[in-house]
Amino acid sequence: MYILEQPVSVLKGVGPKKQEYLRSIGIETLRDLLYCFPREYEDRIYSFTMAELPHGHRAGTRAFVSGSPRTKRIRKGFTLTRVPLTDGTARGFAVWFNNPYTARQLKVNGEYYFFGRVERRMGSLQIQNPQAIEVCDGVKGYRGSIAPIYSKRGKLRPGDFERMIKGALTVAAGRLEDILPDDFRREYGLKDIEFCLKNIHFPANIKSLEKARYRLVFEELFLLQFGLLLMKKELRDKGEGIVFEQVPGETGFIYSLPFSLTGAQERVWAEIKEDMESDRIMNRLLQGDVGSGKTVVAALALLKAAQNGYQGALMVPTEILAEQHFLTLTGILSDFSLHIELLTGSCSAGQRKEIYNGIAGGDIDIIIGTHSLIQEGVEFKRLGLVITDEQHRFGVRQRSALVAKGTNPDILVMTATPIPRSLALILYGDMDLSIIDEMPPGRKRVETYVIGEKVRDRAYGFLEKQLKEGRQAYVVCPLIEDTELVDARSAICVYEELTEKLSGKYKLELLHGKVGGQTKEEIMRDFRDGRTHMLVSTTVIEVGVNVPNANIMVIENAERFGLAQLHQLRGRVGRGESQSYCILINGSGSRTAHSRMKVLAESNDGFLISEKDLQLRGPGDFFGTRQHGLPGFSIASLPQDIETLKHVQSAALQLLEDPHFLRDAKWEGLIHSIKSFFDETRLPAGVI
Ligand code: ADP
Ligand code: MG
Numbered sequence: 001m002y003i004l005e006q007p008v009s010v011l012k013g014v015g016p017k018k019q020e021y022l023r024s025i026g027i028e029t030l031r032d033l034l035y036c037f038p039r040e041y042e043d044r045i046y047s048f049t050m051a052e053l054p055h056g057h058r059a060g061t062r063a064f065v066s067g068s069p070r071t072k073r074i075r076k077g078f079t080l081t082r083v084p085l086t087d088g089t090a091r092g093f094a095v096w097f098n099n100p101y102t103a104r105q106l107k108v109n110g111e112y113y114f115f116g117r118v119e120r121r122m123g124s125l126q127i128q129n130p131q132a133i134e135v136c137d138g139v140k141g142y143r144g145s146i147a148p149i150y151s152k153r154g155k156l157r158p159g160d161f162e163r164m165i166k167g168a169l170t171v172a173a174g175r176l177e178d179i180l181p182d183d184f185r186r187e188y189g190l191k192d193i194e195f196c197l198k199n200i201h202f203p204a205n206i207k208s209l210e211k212a213r214y215r216l217v218f219e220e221l222f223l224l225q226f227g228l229l230l231m232k233k234e235l236r237d238k239g240e241g242i243v244f245e246q247v248p249g250e251t252g253f254i255y256s257l258p259f260s261l262t263g264a265q266e267r268v269w270a271e272i273k274e275d276m277e278s279d280r281i282m283n284r285l286l287q288g289d290v291g292s293g294k295t296v297v298a299a300l301a302l303l304k305a306a307q308n309g310y311q312g313a314l315m316v317p318t319e320i321l322a323e324q325h326f327l328t329l330t331g332i333l334s335d336f337s338l339h340i341e342l343l344t345g346s347c348s349a350g351q352r353k354e355i356y357n358g359i360a361g362g363d364i365d366i367i368i369g370t371h372s373l374i375q376e377g378v379e380f381k382r383l384g385l386v387i388t389d390e391q392h393r394f395g396v397r398q399r400s401a402l403v404a405k406g407t408n409p410d411i412l413v414m415t416a417t418p419i420p421r422s423l424a425l426i427l428y429g430d431m432d433l434s435i436i437d438e439m440p441p442g443r444k445r446v447e448t449y450v451i452g453e454k455v456r457d458r459a460y461g462f463l464e465k466q467l468k469e470g471r472q473a474y475v476v477c478p479l480i481e482d483t484e485l486v487d488a489r490s491a492i493c494v495y496e497e498l499t500e501k502l503s504g505k506y507k508l509e510l511l512h513g514k515v516g517g518q519t520k521e522e523i524m525r526d527f528r529d530g531r532t533h534m535l536v537s538t539t540v541i542e543v544g545v546n547v548p549n550a551n552i553m554v555i556e557n558a559e560r561f562g563l564a565q566l567h568q569l570r571g572r573v574g575r576g577e578s579q580s581y582c583i584l585i586n587g588s589g590s591r592t593a594h595s596r597m598k599v600l601a602e603s604n605d606g607f608l609i610s611e612k613d614l615q616l617r618g619p620g621d622f623f624g625t626r627q628h629g630l631p632g633f634s635i636a637s638l639p640q641d642i643e644t645l646k647h648v649q650s651a652a653l654q655l656l657e658d659p660h661f662l663r664d665a666k667w668e669g670l671i672h673s674i675k676s677f678f679d680e681t682r683l684p685a686g687v688i
Helices: 017-022 032-036 158-172 184-188 194-200 206-238 248-256 261-277 296-305 319-332 349-361 396-403 421-427 454-466 491-504 518-528 563-572 591-602 606-617 622-623 640-659 665-680
Strands: 040-043 058-065 069-077 076-085 093-095 109-123 122-133 146-149 283-288 311-315 340-343 364-371 383-388 410-417 433-436 447-452 472-476 506-510 536-539 550-555 580-587
Touching: 032 311, 069 206, 076 536, 076 640, 109 518, 122 506, 146 396, 146 410, 158 194, 184 640, 194 206, 206 340, 206 421, 206 640, 248 296, 261 296, 261 410, 261 433, 261 665, 283 296, 283 506, 296 311, 296 383, 296 410, 319 340, 319 364, 319 518, 383 396, 433 454, 447 591, 454 491, 454 550, 454 580, 506 518, 550 563, 563 606, 580 591
Parallel strands: 093 122, 283 410, 283 433, 311 364, 311 383, 340 364, 383 410, 447 580, 472 536, 472 550, 506 536, 550 580
Antiparallel strands: 040 146, 058 076, 058 109, 069 076, 076 093, 109 122
8 A cells, every 4th residue: 555545543643533524624645634735835034134024924034132122011911022133224123922031032132033923013113923043153054944834724723734744754754655757757857756745845945845846746737637648548549439431421512612621621620530430439629710610620520420320419608609500500511401400598498399309319410509408308319429619618517418418429629719739738638639720711811900098099080980881890898887996998988988979870789798698699699680880898799700791899908808818809800801900909008018919910820829828928818718627736836837737748748658658567656646636536527
């Protein structure tokens, strides 16, 4: 048995009662305990002069005692002891409440390190209840300068917790098996596990802490990344998927299209086709910028499934998108006498019943719909292919709910959010990746400008000119309504301004998150059908909604959005014949913001833009948009550890290629850990 899997009861002072309590807060083994890492550290290195000591924080300084202690009673039963200090930059006091003893041991004119809470009040400086350690031979004389601070766990006292950790380290010392073998650690510059566990809790110094943290972050990301890749490999090797045969329809369909496929479309279709024709279960992510032509690829896959006698389902997040796909697919697949239906929340009870019957009886070949598809009454006769579009709106669970309605159906997940490769590998490491990185020909580039507030009027003048020529426009704002807390323009306020200016001539609508679902769909339909000329909105305008006549977008306070998000917004224009424009108003006046936004003016490449965004802002946005069902990290933190992640990924890919990997005993510990890592976090069944 691995030492870390010993129960906490092997520790001194942990009897049955305490063990039970620890279990209730999720700590059963030594591993559970030792992998509760400190939340932060107190830097007790004496980095501050007295003049710099920060008010309200625990901090340390090095100072001389410049007088004898004075103790006075401040209230009944309360004493306050003060010792004057100086270090040449400022004067102040060390003060102790109800503790005259520490102060009495200090020598007048002696030099000490003081560490405690800093209070500055009306020109006076105090360090409260400090530790005081005599300076002997410079800073070296002071040990243990970095102290761990743990998050509160249940009702355990911090001291108690620290003692248990120390106990666990002692018990485990010399008996820890490293799940990462020596040669691997040497190759990637990783310290051994004993060193790391010791130093993550009680760092000898900053360097050791950094090394310990690097390894533990590496280990955590590696378990996840390698685990995902391993699952993908296992799924591939298992071969329990449906084998779709070659069908004659495909070529005819491609010829029937009014355009020829782009090289990228051909490539991803070949990848998908290969998966479908093999006996492995397809689990593939199809990424492609807005307008890159994912729908045709989906149509090809659905057609192939149908011609093999299987049913296909396409799930999208909104009714409007479902309708749009339904119209497109019934149009382009009209030659194949397939039965295609649309199932959304708007279907009447009668319609729904009929569709349910059609799905259960197998009359319906292709069903397109919203969440309605995963409702209980929906049962398929022979579901063979599941496609979800704009996947970031669906959690893994919703996807698995649909997948569970078939027996090992192939899965294709489509997304218009370009995700940098490093993140895609860890968020979707269990999936194969297909990328459409080429736009259909003849697409005009959206001319993009970054301007300051001073020329806003000119921008709106230009927008009005487009309206006059019969085009439609979007104006996007970061806020719904004005607030004193944020200095930015709101949709309501901009809508009112523009209404006053333009309402005689054009019809404007306001759209934001507080507008109800039904009204929202109506507003979108009016805009799509040209009854409305201009839409003033927050970022709620639908991804993927196609209004080719809308050719201009103005984004207010564009500095408040991430680049990837701006690019997504911009994707609403540039879908028609006429030249399109996107005007980004920099409301901050900041030069940095300006040059950041310039990336958009210069590039149309979603992947490049999202890479830049990742460098500039970290991956919060990407993680935020998906309820990914992945475990929370206990030490890794992705904005910070993205470089480590890249090393982890190349290590994981390399190990995966190693033909001896599974046979070599030195990796047993790792395999064991991966299994418990994924068990504990209960990765949804559909993914594995
Ligand atoms: P998205 O990837 O955003 O879902 P769509 O599939 O909706 O993109 O395609 C956007 C538009 O481009 C549609 O009008 C579609 O007919 C057209 N299109 C798709 N592929 C091609 C192509 N190879 N050549 C020309 N136009 C294409
Ligand atoms: Mg689409």
